[in-house]
Amino acid sequence: xxxKEVRFGPDTSGLFATVTTGTSTGAVDSMHDSFLPVGGLVxxxxxxxxxxxxxxxxxxxxxxxxxxxxAVFIAGLMVGRTPEFLGKKIEAYEMxxxxxxxxxLAFSILFFSAVxxxxxxxxxxxxxxxxxxxxxxxxxYSSQTGNNGSAFAGLTGNTLFxxxxxxxxxxxxxxxxxxxxxxxxxxxxxxxxxxxSLGTFPTTGPIWVGLLIGVIVIVGALTFFPxxxxxPIVDQLINNAGRLF
Amino acid sequence: xxxxxxxxxxxxxxxxxxxxxAQAGHAPGPRNRGIFDxxxxxxxxxxxxxxxxxxxxxxxxxxxxxxxxxxxVTLIFVSDLVGLTSGAAREVGRAPAFEFQIALWLWxxxxxxxxxEALAExxxxxxxxTLRKTRSETPAHRRCEDGTFEDVGSSALRAGDVVVVRxxxxxxxxxxxxxxVAYVNEAVITGESAPVLKEPGTDIxxxxxxxxxxxxxxxxxxxxxxxxxxxxxxxxxxVEGAKRQRTPNEIALSILLSGLTIVFLxxxxxxxxxxxxxxxxxxxxxxxxLLVCLIPTTIGGLLSAIGIAGMDRxxxxxxxxxxxxxxxxxxDVDVILLDKTGTITFGNRLASRIVALPGVTEREALEAAxxxxxxxxxxxxxxxxxxxxxxxxxxxxxxxxxxxxxxxAVTTPAEAKVATVVPFSAESRTSxxxxxxxxxxxxxxxDAIVAALDVKAPPELQTLSDEISSLGATPLAIRRNGxxxxxxxxxxxxxxxxxxxxxxxxxxxxxxxxxxxxxxxxARTIAQEAGVDDFMAQAKPEDKIxxxxxxxxxxxxxxxxxxxxxxxxxxxxxxxxxxxNSGTSACKEAxxxxxxxxxxxxxxxxxxxxxxxxxxxxxxxTFSIANDVAKYFAILPAMFVVAYPELNSLNVMGLARPESAxxxxxxxxxxxxxxxxxxxxxxVAYRAAPAAELLRRNLLIYGVGGIIxxxxxxxxxxxxxxxxxxx
Numbered sequence: 001x002x003x004k005e006v007r008f009g010p011d012t013s014g015l016f017a018t019v020t021t022g023t024s025t026g027a028v029d030s031m032h033d034s035f036l037p038v039g040g041l042v043x044x045x046x047x048x049x050x051x052x053x054x055x056x057x058x059x060x061x062x063x064x065x066x067x068x069x070x071a072v073f074i075a076g077l078m079v080g081r082t083p084e085f086l087g088k089k090i091e092a093y094e095m096x097x098x099x100x101x102x103x104x105l106a107f108s109i110l111f112f113s114a115v116x117x118x119x120x121x122x123x124x125x126x127x128x129x130x131x132x133x134x135x136x137x138x139x140x141y142s143s144q145t146g147n148n149g150s151a152f153a154g155l156t157g158n159t160l161f162x163x164x165x166x167x168x169x170x171x172x173x174x175x176x177x178x179x180x181x182x183x184x185x186x187x188x189x190x191x192x193x194x195x196x197s198l199g200t201f202p203t204t205g206p207i208w209v210g211l212l213i214g215v216i217v218i219v220g221a222l223t224f225f226p227x228x229x230x231x232p233i234v235d236q237l238i239n240n241a242g243r244l245f
Numbered sequence: 246x247x248x249x250x251x252x253x254x255x256x257x258x259x260x261x262x263x264x265x266x267a268q269a270g271h272a273p274g275p276r277n278r279g280i281f282d283x284x285x286x287x288x289x290x291x292x293x294x295x296x297x298x299x300x301x302x303x304x305x306x307x308x309x310x311x312x313x314x315x316x317x318v319t320l321i322f323v324s325d326l327v328g329l330t331s332g333a334a335r336e337v338g339r340a341p342a343f344e345f346q347i348a349l350w351l352w353x354x355x356x357x358x359x360x361x362e363a364l365a366e367x368x369x370x371x372x373x374x375t376l377r378k379t380r381s382e383t384p385a386h387r388r389c390e391d392g393t394f395e396d397v398g399s400s401a402l403r404a405g406d407v408v409v410v411r412x413x414x415x416x417x418x419x420x421x422x423x424x425x426v427a428y429v430n431e432a433v434i435t436g437e438s439a440p441v442l443k444e445p446g447t448d449i450x451x452x453x454x455x456x457x458x459x460x461x462x463x464x465x466x467x468x469x470x471x472x473x474x475x476x477x478x479x480x481x482x483x484v485e486g487a488k489r490q491r492t493p494n495e496i497a498l499s500i501l502l503s504g505l506t507i508v509f510l511x512x513x514x515x516x517x518x519x520x521x522x523x524x525x526x527x528x529x530x531x532x533x534x535l536l537v538c539l540i541p542t543t544i545g546g547l548l549s550a551i552g553i554a555g556m557d558r559x560x561x562x563x564x565x566x567x568x569x570x571x572x573x574x575x576x577d578v579d580v581i582l583l584d585k586t587g588t589i590t591f592g593n594r595l596a597s598r599i600v601a602l603p604g605v606t607e608r609e610a611l612e613a614a615x616x617x618x619x620x621x622x623x624x625x626x627x628x629x630x631x632x633x634x635x636x637x638x639x640x641x642x643x644x645x646x647x648x649x650x651x652x653x654a655v656t657t658p659a660e661a662k663v664a665t666v667v668p669f670s671a672e673s674r675t676s677x678x679x680x681x682x683x684x685x686x687x688x689x690x691x692d693a694i695v696a697a698l699d700v701k702a703p704p705e706l707q708t709l710s711d712e713i714s715s716l717g718a719t720p721l722a723i724r725r726n727g728x729x730x731x732x733x734x735x736x737x738x739x740x741x742x743x744x745x746x747x748x749x750x751x752x753x754x755x756x757x758x759x760x761x762x763x764x765x766x767x768a769r770t771i772a773q774e775a776g777v778d779d780f781m782a783q784a785k786p787e788d789k790i791x792x793x794x795x796x797x798x799x800x801x802x803x804x805x806x807x808x809x810x811x812x813x814x815x816x817x818x819x820x821x822x823x824x825x826n827s828g829t830s831a832c833k834e835a836x837x838x839x840x841x842x843x844x845x846x847x848x849x850x851x852x853x854x855x856x857x858x859x860x861x862x863x864x865x866x867t868f869s870i871a872n873d874v875a876k877y878f879a880i881l882p883a884m885f886v887v888a889y890p891e892l893n894s895l896n897v898m899g900l901a902r903p904e905s906a907x908x909x910x911x912x913x914x915x916x917x918x919x920x921x922x923x924x925x926x927x928x929v930a931y932r933a934a935p936a937a938e939l940l941r942r943n944l945l946i947y948g949v950g951g952i953i954x955x956x957x958x959x960x961x962x963x964x965x966x967x968x969x970x971x972x
Contacts (some may be wrong), residue, residue: 042504073501074870078943079936080753080856081577082494087800092497100506106508114515117522131889134522195800197579198935199754207941214871214948222539222873223508226516229881229892230523237891 003034003153014039017150021046022053024060026149033127033154037235040152044139044232047146048151048224049216050105050177059147060156062181064212064227066101068203069094071215074082077200081210084201087193094187104176106223108145112136112165113227121161127154132245140166145173279696284372289363296359307501307545308358310510314533315351321530324350336528337884337903344530346908346971351537354915358546365553369927372560373481383456385417386410388465399455399472406468410459412493416466418455421445421830424465431457431826441827452830469830492569497551498862502541502548505870509539516884525888534907535884538876539913543869544862546918547925551865554926555858563841564823564851571837575804575821575855579754579850580796582781582789582805582819585761585768588845589775591735594719595628598734599636602705610731611637613723617688620666625735626676629688658858684726688733691722699727706732715860717767737771744776746849749933751778755852756801757794760784789815804846804852822846857931860939864929865921871951872917879910879959898960901967908971909963915953916962 004013013030020027021043032043046053050063073090076083083090116122116137125140126133132154139152144166151157157166194200202208235245296302302309319543322344331339338344350921383399388407402408407423410416416429423968428440431454437779440478441458445451453466472478491499513536520527559566566572583589601610611633618629662681669676675689675697691710695702710720717738722729747757759780761768768782781792793803793815807813808828809919816822817835824836825843833839840847875898882896883903900906929943 029812040911070501073497074866075863075944075948076939077859078867078947079863079939080931081936082573082859085518088569089499091493092500095497095500095504099500099507103504103508103511106511110511110515114518118518123522131523134519188307193800194802195579197754197756198752199579200936202937202940205937207937210943211940212946218870218873219505219508222877223512225877226512226535226881229895230516230519230885230889233895234523234885234889234892237894238889241891 003031014042016044017043018053020150021143021146021148022051022060024051024146024148025141026147028150031153032139032150033152037132037239038234039234040135040139041228041236043150043152044135044142044228045221045224047104047139047142047148047226048109049220050145051148052110052216062177063101064216065143065212066098066181066184067216067220068212069098070102070219071212072201072203073098074215075211079199079201081199081201084194086188086201087196088188088191089194094184097184097187100180101177102223104172104180105145108169108172109138109141109224110143110177110227112141112169115165116141116161119161121159122165125155125157125159125162127156128245130245131231131235135235138227138231141169144169147173255582259384282371285364285367289360289367293356293360293363296363297355302355305358305545305549307506307540307542308355310506310540311351311358311537311542312355313350314537315355318344318348318351318533319531336526336531337886338531338534338907339528340904343904343908345532347534347911350908350911350915351533353910354537354542354546354918357915357918357922359544360890361547361550361918361925362553364550364922365550365557365926369553369557369560372557375947383415383417387533402468402472404469404471407465408468409463409465411463412459412461415458416453416455416464418468418472419470419830420453420455420466420468422451422453423467424857425463427462427464428460429453429457429464430460430722452828452833454826490568490570492552492573494573494859494862495569498544498548498866501866502545506540506545509536513539517590518818520885520888523885523888526884527884531880531884531907534911535876535880538880538910539873541866541869542914543872543917543921544866547865548862549919550922551858551861551925554928555854555861558854558857558928559838559851562850563853564847565839565841565850567837567839570850571821572858574802574837575852576857576859577802577855578804578821578852579803580756580758581750581802582758582760582793582803582815582851583777583848584806584845585759585763585780586737588806589743589759589777590739590771593624593737594735595624596632596733597698597718597736597737597738599629599633600709600734601731602703602709602729605730608637608640608725610638613725613730614688614733615687616663616680616686617723619663620678621669623669628735629733685703686723686725688721688723691720694722694724694729697727698724698729700729702729715766716770717763739771739775740846743846744774746846747776747778750849750852752935753852753856753933754935760789760792786811786815790818793818804848806840806848807836808843821848821851823851841845852933853933854928857928860931860943861925861929864943865925867944868921868947868951868954871948872914872955874952875955875959876910876914878956879906883907898956899965900960900963905967905971906959908966909959910971912956912962912966917955917958 004010005016016029017032019025032040052064052067069090071086072085073083073095115127117134122137126136128136136152136155140155140157140162143150147170211218299312302312322341325344326341338925385397385399385402386394386409387397388394388400388409394409402418408417422443422445424445426444429443430440443451443453443464513532516532517527528839556566556569556570559572599611599614601607614629615633620625663678664681665679667677667679667687674693675687677687679685691706706722706729710722713720713734718734721733721735723731723733750757756779757777759768759772759775759777760778761782762784763782765782768780772780781788790873793805796803802820804823805815806823807816807821808825809830810831812946813831813835815822821838822836823840824833825845826839826841827843838851878895878897878899882892883906885892886903900909
């Protein structure tokens with residue numbers, strides 16, 4: 001029970017961790033570092049998707065809207081019309097801005113984690129070795145980029161290196177996303193509304209939900225899949241084999 | 246995967262055209278060239294190599310990345326081979342034999358993409374070559390200022406010149422007829438060998454196209470286009486793809502693809518420090534393999550081929566789109582304005598009803614109607630004969646609906662006894678026959694018939710004819726000697742099959758609006774009969790523009806067809822304007838598409854082609870991105886097999902060795918491009934259906950299929966290359 005919320009037990013600790021990272025809350029009632037690796041994977045994954053999992057609460061709303069725009073664009077063509085979302089055409093400008101958001105998220109998390117794993121100052125941070133230590137680094141930048149506020153624990157973050165890189169991650173994670181999203185909002189607001197008909201791409205119902213999840217998983221999650229494989233996934237697999245870090 | 250199902254309506258139309266051409270002793274020609282003409286397949290091999298030029302590849306960021314990585318792996322291979330470099334101790338896949346194969350398949354990936362584009366272009370060029378033959382220098386007789394004529398080459402003609410063209414000569418350039426009446430063979434443009442009548446001042450029939458030939462008489466033509474700017478020139482440039490510009494949707498899609506490429510570049514590049522941290526040195530070759538598999542090479546490689554093939558499909562359908570943008574816009578259209586006359590109806594009046602007056606048997610009225618028209622060779626007359634015979638046959642076989650007797654078998658006893666034919670004259674406004682026994686049987690304008698009656702016309706005659714006129718049809722009265730027998734209703738008929746087409750459009754979410762100059766009552770009748778969603782009665786050209794603007798303000802995209810000069814502003818205002826080739830040059834200039842066969846209902850097919858183009862693009866994009874899932878599962882465990890053998894539990898496909906897994910993924914990635922070339926050139930099967938249904942179907946095939954296919958494909962390739970010991 002080390003690191004768990006002892007009053008409510010491991011179940012609610014897990015639930016709390018999921019909710020706090022799925023939304024952009026960031027409060028913690030337990031040490032995520034103490035979870036099984038697969039338990040640490042969930043909050044990591046939640047933040048790397050842009051804190052959108054419960055449908056986009058708080059700042060997560062714009063995250064899921066960007067994914068919705070990308071989903072409409074990729075699959076929307078399959079109904080034989082140029083893509084539209086909420087009655088507005090999705091064109092080159094919106095696509096550029098949406099990709100900028102996806103790129104900023106990926107860049108901030110992956111680039112700073114890469115710098116940390118490649119420098120002595122960065123390598124000094126993690127408490128644990130091996131893949132678990134890597135998860136600690138990855139979590140730090142995922143949380144800071146997502147402006148989540150939760151900490152994995154285990155990483156000695158109060159060093160010049162982590163404070164500096166972390167603050168850049170926070171800046172990028174907030175403004176490199178909000179600015180293009182506002183640009184999309186402005187561009188879409190100025191557009192003529194397209195009338196709805198039977199030929200309009202449906203953005204409600206189970207098919208749309210399935211499609212949106214598919215795009216989030218493929219575009220959002222696959223970006224981080226290699227990193228996650230080297231962190232919590234292999235960590236868990238090695239744990240299963242009876243080795244700990 | 247269902248590769249191509251030709252829409253049945255379209256298929257039968259094509260068959261009809263081929264039959265027509267065969268009848269006219271005219272080979273189907275290049276418009277019906279198959280997708281896999283071996284000559285074209287071979288012809289594209291060379292141009293595809295030239296397209297590998299990095300300066301050209303730059304325009305396609307996804308394939309440019311592949312080309313750069315192919316060059317990089319080739320370099321590493323050469324350097325490792327001669328012993329200049331070698332891999333780290335625990336590096337996966339650092340052997341010249343493996344590097345060579347990866348490099349080879351990366352080059353294939355790029356080449357398959359350029360080949361697809363070259364093949365699409367070759368098909369357009371083959372079509373253009375036939376057209377170009379007609380563009381050769383033709384002699385022209387130009388009128389000088391003093392009224393004499395001088396012989397010059399067609400290339401010396403400028404807009405505003407006046408030329409004379411005689412029987413058998415080729416018209417030297419696009420222009421308008423200002424003098425003379427003649428037949429012109431336009432087969433080079435339309436594929437239709439029946440000559441077309443050209444005369445001045447008729448709006449529709451006065452425009453001529455360079456390259457077509459006169460088959461009778463002499464025309465004086467005012468040239469309207471400079472050499473190189475004629476209709477034919479533009480058509481050649483377009484089908485060749487020479488002036489191809491990327492469409493807005495293609496640009497937006499390229500941005501998405503480039504964005505994804507950068508994201509995956511980031512994901513693979515950071516994997517090297519992550520790997521080093523984990524004690525797994527990852528070589529560039531392996532990272533490159535992962536990168537190329539993840540970036541959307543399938544759609545990146547086929548994107549331009551899809552666009553060229555879409556334009557080509559429109560051209561094969563004998564519609565000339567001025568830009569790819571127009572074809573794309575056609576897919577978005579949700580309101581169509583169609584002219585009534587000539588588009589929805591045949592435009593000539595045919596007998597639809599023969600009504601007997603009180604006290605007259607139907608049989609009597611029908612026989613009289615038949616007699617009046619036996620010698621009448623006009624379409625109206627023939628339709629009266631046809632209708633009367635049909636009804637008589639029904640009566641003879643006791644009741645309507647039975648098809649026991651054939652109409653032609655029914656003859657009236659009186660038929661043989663026709664003595665004199667009374668032809669129609671503008672003065673009498675009647676026509677008919679005088680029988681051997683002196684009986685006069687006539688049909689004609691109601692007032693003209695009434696004036697010649699011996700008895701007072703029954704009031705029913707007037708009410709009946711008023712009722713018929715009020716519906717926009719024309720009543721003709723029939724009399725035998727001095728006695729009125731009945732009324733024939735002549736009506737403009739709706740073309741068969743249109744109602745089904747409009748139903749189809751409705752299912753696609755497209756509203757049809759009929760435009761007519763008729764009164765509202767007539768318009769309503771025809772509108773109901775044709776099954777259009779809405780109509781505009783007593784419409785003037787200004788009303789059309791106003792309607793288009795109103796629809797556009799409500800967020801609709803509007804398509805319309807036109808041929809006359811007064812249609813031009815509305816055609817220009819519409820999002821998709823389809824002009825008839827028989828139309829005036831003003832209208833053709835205003836349009837963004839021209840139908841060479843001058844068949845206004847083709848607008849419906851053009852919309853279907855536009856939608857098919859977008860669906861093809863979307864389907865291959867979805868397929869390409871969905872493929873990534875399997876590739877991760879193939880490559881990631883293989884990459885870290887030394888550092889973290891535990892990750893092998895992600896090797897769900899059970900691939901034999903790390904090298905074979907990586908190689909299989911790269912080979913699959915290359916082969917899928919070539920496998921999808923036929924689909925991208927032909928287009929995804931399109932059925933008229935609501936968006937939700939199309940999405941469900943295509944998402945299942947290309948989305949779910951896109952996730953599953955590579956698992957099977959990569960496993961199969963792995964088995965194969967393991968069997969032949971390639972890795």
